[in-house]
Every structure is written in structure tokens, then in C-alpha cells.
Amino acid sequence: MSAAAEAVLDVESLSLAFGGLQAVDAFSMVLRRGELAGLIGPNGAGKSTVFNLVTGVYRPDVGEVRALGRRVTGWRPEAIARLGLVRSFQNIRLFRDLSVRDNLLAAMHAQLPYGLLAGLLRTPAALRAEAGLGERAEELMGLMGLEARADEEAGSLPYGDQKKLEIARALAAGAQVLLLDEPAAGMNPRESQWLMQALRRLRDERGVSILLIEHDMRVVMGLCERVLVMDHGQKIAEGTPHQVQRDARVIEAYLGSKKG
């Protein structure tokens, strides 16, 4: 991965205040194509808020976001997602009453729509398009090991599978940049090993750039090539996992948070 790889996500001086609380303070970062990066920090550091800002859920008070070559500050979440910047949620937000397959198919709609009228009339073109969507869904389910549960309701899946479906769904939506919010939360060591391999494969085989928020240090150290550390809304450190591990400020932030 050369230093000349283009920036797929460029966040400049992002700031957001809630009432009197500065949730994010002049946060800047660059994610390059094909990178596997991690965003860590104590609880309440503002990591999820950064995700929300980048994906258009919140509007920043100050700052700019550029994704995949476009300036997306102030864009609606759906527009940003359609560009290829897709996120998963910390508290899983699956379409609980839809099947696994339908979750994936629904996520594909924005990327691969066919005409409504054609669909209602079941034209050959529409049927072909549907078949194509079905194949893609099968492929993604295979990738994530969910084929056996294809027709089960998403809400009834075991926790680990739900997390996998979240990721599969983001891929279904055409993610070129994947923002994962605590993908390994609640996973046992075997599952998180599998997750790391899956994410690495995604980057290697599909060129997906990944930024993840994580508390599981095994995953961060084992997977991420670069780590950013946040505390109290600010970026306090950035570097390789090794560098960050030894950074005095980082240690202070984590230890300090344990005291308070």
C-alpha cells in the first residue's frame, strides 16, 4: 500500500457540540484506498459521533468531509451511502422482520434498481434483474457463512450471525468504504478471528477500505495497519498499533478513564 494511494475518506477539522458539550473537537483524518484502520478510545470519546458526522446523520458545526472524491458535508445519509460509504451500527439495526436474504436484497435496492412498473408487470427484464440480485445475495451469504439461515427472520438470528449480516448488508449496499462500529462486540475469540480474516479478505479481494471502531484490542492490534485514538472528542494519537500502544497520552486516556 503506497503512500500515494488516494484518499477515499478525508475528514477535516470536524466539530460538533450538543448543548454545552463538545462531542467532537477539530477531528481530522484521512483514510486511503485499501487501508485497514482502527478508531479507538475510551467510552464517550466521540467515536460513534464521528461516524454519524461522516455518514450524514449529524451535521457538523465546523469542518468538511470528503468521501470518494466528493465533498459530502451536509449530504443526506442515503446520498452518502449511495456513493459507496456505508456504515454498520453499534446496536445492530437489522430489518428484524425481514429474512436474511431480504435484508440483503433490500440493501441492494439503491445500487441496482429496476423500474417499478417493470417489476409490477414482471417483465423479462425485471425477472432477470431479480435473478441477478438473488445471485448476489447468495454470494454474500456464502461469504459471511449465512447460507443456512437465508430464509430465517433476521431478528431471530444468534448475535454473532446478526453482526455478520450487518457487514454483509453493508457490502450488499455497494460499500467501497466500510465504517464498522464495534463489529467484534460480543464475539468469542474464534468468531473474532474469523472476522479479522473476513475483513482482510474483503480488502484483499474486493479492494474495500475499512475503518473500524473497536474496543477489542486483539482485533485492533491484529487487523489494523493504522490506529487513531480519540479522547474527549479530540484525536490524541495516530500511528501503527505498536506506536499507539506506547503513546503516553493514550495510556493516560485509558487509565484516566478507569479512575473516573
Add this chain to the structure above:
Amino acid sequence: MRRHPNSLALLALLAAACLAQGAYALLPAYPATILMLCLINASLATSLNLVNGLAGQFSLGHAGFMAIGAYVAASITTPGVDLLGLAGGALAQGALAQQALFALALLAAGLAAGLAGYLVGLPSLRLRGDYLAIVTLGFGEIIRVLILNIPAVGGPRGLSGVPAYSTAFAAALFLGALVLGISRLVGTSHGRALLAVRADEVAAAALGSSPTRFKVAAFTASAAAGGVAGGLLAHAMMYINPSSFTFMRSVEVVVMVVLGGAGSISGGILAAVLLTILPEALRPLQQLTGVDLRMVLYSFLLIALMLARPQGLLGRRELWQLKGRP
């Protein structure tokens, strides 16, 4: 996506319509009227199910769209209404011309109501769900007040002399088309996206589907269908009046949807039939006590359903999907 060829679907539609018309012709007057009302109420419930069921919203203004449809359609066909009505009345000589005019009137009804739905939905569906309920309620009232103040269509006296163009055939055809359309919709990518929006708006947006666009589309379609149903009603009752399209009317349709199970098309139709026939059965009791039992029934039903069985009769499933699971 199940592949029922279009020709088969069309055939089934026509067959059902003919069946309905046959039944209507054979039944004595009173039950025939009930049949007609059942068909129209079923269409109303199905059209509202698009919004309250499939899109997961809460609209309380369906009567407003019915009213628009009813009055627009009646204005075109009823001789005695300035401009459109006189022209319509003059043109419609002979059964074929009349039915053609009727079809035109219903189309206009749907378009007008759909436009209104779009205009109301666009600003309101961007907001949180509770607000939609109030806004639609208010909109329904505004429509009613507006119509009251239009002397050309009779104002508070109402519009009488609406030609009796509605046939059971037309009503059944419309209902069938709605059912066919919606059940097919669910199998398409658009339908799935709509259900996704219902399941979780935020997630749907994060995956590229604009929740507002889908909700507005559903709302507009629902309004248009409600308008056509209103037009059918006008030409079955031969007399319309702003007081036929009050908030109570909207609530009736909502209760049908909720009782059947919001999101279940067959459930909504079942409930519509039930709630059309039941008040008729209660009519002798009502005359005895002098109390509007229908309203008492609806209010109790709403509260009881929400407290005890909010999923209604069929929940989100269809009649043909019940496999014995509760």
C-alpha cells in the same frame, strides 16, 4: 418473485369482477348494497394499508382523500354541476359513453387525490411519525371545510343526483387490481425497500434508500387509491355530503386496517367486510337504544386491540401464509 404470468392474473381479476357483478345482480336490494359497501370499504382498507401497514406510518386523514375523489368524480359526471358536470351530463348518452365518462371521472379522482397526497405527504413525512397523524387529521378537516364553502358542489347541502354509475364489477375490479398490485409490489425491489424503511428508517437510509421518498410514494399512491374509492362511493350512494367524510370516517378505515393487522392485505379486507356487516346487524339494536353504537364499537375496539392484541387478526401475514404458527 413468484412468476404468475400477467395473462393469468388478468383473467383472475376479470373472473372475480364478473363473480361480484353476478352476485350483485342476483341479490335482493339491501344485501346488494351491503356487498357494494363491502367492496368499497375493502378498497379503502387496502389503500390505507399501503401507508399504515406497509410503510408503517399513521395517517388519520384518509377521509380527506376520499372526499377529494368523490367530489372531483361527481363534479364531472353530475349534470347540474357547473361546467364539467353540464358537459359531462351532455356527453353521457348511452351506457357505453356513461361508463367511459365514469372511468374518466375515476381517473381524475385518483389523480386529484394523489396530487393532494403528494402535497400533504412531502412536508409531513419528513417529520416524526406522531406529527403525521395530526397533520393528516388536520388536512382532512381542512378539505371538509373547503368543500363546505364551495356552493357549486352544494356546500353543506351536499351534492345529490350523482348518477348511479358504480357497478359491483367496477368495484371488484378496482379492489382486485389493488390487491394484485400490492402483493406484487412486495416481491419487487421497491417493495422490499419500503418494508425495510418500515423496519428501520435509519438503517435504510444508511444503506442508500431515502426513507422520505418511499414514504411519500406510498402516501401518494394510497391517497390516489382512496380517491378512486371515494369516486366509486359517490356513484353508489348517488349523494355526497361533507359530513360523510369526517374524522370519524378516517378512524373507521384505520380501525379496519388495525383490526385486520396492519400490513396484512387479506386481513384488512377481512376486517373491512366484518366491520361493514356488523354495524348492519346491530342496526335494530341501535334503533332500540338510540345510541350510535358504531362509534362506541370502534372506540372500544381500538383500545381493546391495542391493549390485548395490537397485531390484529392476522398480524403482518396474509391468509395464505398462515401455517399454524401463532
Add this chain to the structure above:
Amino acid sequence: MDELLQHIVNGVSLGSIYALVALGYTLVYGNLRLINFAHGDIFMAGAFAALFASAGISLAIGPGLAHLLLVLLAAMLAAGLLGLAIERLAYRPLRKAPRVNLLMTAVGVSLLLENLAQVLFGATPRVFPTVLKEEAWLRLSRDISVSNIQVAVLAVSLGLMLFLEWLVRATALGRAMRAVSFSHELAALMGVPVDRVIALTFCLGSSLAAAAGVLVGISYPRVDPLMGVLVGLKAFVAAVLGGIGDIRGAVAGGLLLGLAEELVAGYVSTSYRDALAFSLLILVLLVKPAGLLGRAAPEKV
């Protein structure tokens, strides 16, 4: 100029009534995020309670201030109890349910109240008894005067609003209410009896609505089972106008709506005065959904 003054006086009078009812909406919304559809009908129940109370009180005391106060007390008490009952029986079981269910139950309760009232009292409007003999008090000019009834309306409304303001700002109950309105979980963690606070809030909101009912009764002496429908809706618009969940907003919204309505009725047309409220609602929701004084709270994702 005189006419304008009269309209303003009427508008403020009407507006304070809307404000009282709007306060009830805003209090409940703040705690439960629920638009209590039945609130307007509680207003109606208050008016009827006052009607019957007045009949009883007339046996002992004639029209006058004492009579008014007793009637107010009776109505507010009755409505408070009604509000408690509704909250306990219809809303509390659905605390954890999806919000749509709660809304529908509220609609059901509203209809039930209206129908019960029609069954019990008949649909024909009744005349509100004379609680205060109308006299012109303030002479602003040759033609314009403020009647004692309008003064009473203003005084009662103001008194109740100040009382509410004091309650919310300066008492433990008020603090508890604000905590619950912020977050049920956090309030519970702080030891606040959430259920009881919510019940009391309902009680409070309902009594305010009942007071408004009494004031309407003495101002426009006609009560009927459906009088709550329109007032309820307009008061809701007022609450949204000012920013739902915000007490000062409810007052501001109420006054604004009352004034606007009076001016429209006076200078434009009376038949469209009802449509004004809904048009204003749509306008506000389009332009500034948080209302004039409210702050848009971003949804936690």
C-alpha cells in the same frame, strides 16, 4: 383602531385558553413523547363537570367570585381524577409498546370519551349556567370594553401558568418532572418514582385543561360533547407552534394562535378561522418543526 383593540383583547382571552390546554399537551409530551389525543376531550369533561358542579353549588351560593372558584376547583379535581384513570388504564400498560400503538389507544380513548358524553348528556349543546354576571369593567374607549369575564379568564390563566412555572422550577416535583422528561432510565437511576411522576403530570395537565373548560364555559356559554375536538386540535397546534415540550412555548403558541384567529375572523373571514390553525401547523412543520422556542433534538443513533 377601536376594533383592532377589541380583537386584540378577545385574542388574548382566547389565546390564554388555548395556552392552558396547550400546557397539558406539552407536559404529557415532555414526559411520554405522546400526543395525548384525548386531551381535548378531558377539556370537555372539565366543562361538563363544571356545569354540574355549578348546578349543585347554586343551591348555596349565587353567581360571583366564590362560585367561580368552587366550580374551578370541582372541575379541576374531576378532570385530574379522569386523567389519572386514563393514564393508569390505557397508557401505562403500553409504556414499552411501539409509539403508534399508544397513539391509536389515545385516539380510542378520545372517541370513547366523546361517545360516552353523547350517551350520557345527549348530543345537543347545553347552556352553561351563569357563574359570573357579565359586566363591563374596563372602558378602553367609547365602544371597547373589557368585561369582568375576560378579566377573570386572564386572571385565572395567568394564575395557573405562574403556579405551573413555580411548580416546575422551584419544587422537587418539578425537578422530578424535568428529569423524567429528559430520560426515564436516568430519572429512575436517580431515585425518581417515574410512574408516579407521570401519573401526577397527567393529573396536572388534565386539571389545566378542565380550568380552560370552565373559562370557555363562562366566556361562550355553550357546552356540547364534541367541543373538545376543535379546541384540542388547535391547542395542539399552539403547543407545536411554541415548541412542543417547552412550557413557555405552549403559552407563547397559545397566545399567538388566539390572536391570529381573532384577527383572521375579524378581518378576513369567519368561516376560515378553523382552517387557520391547521394551515399554521403545516407552515410551522415545514419551516421550523421545533417550533418558535423549541430546540431540535437530534435523534440518538
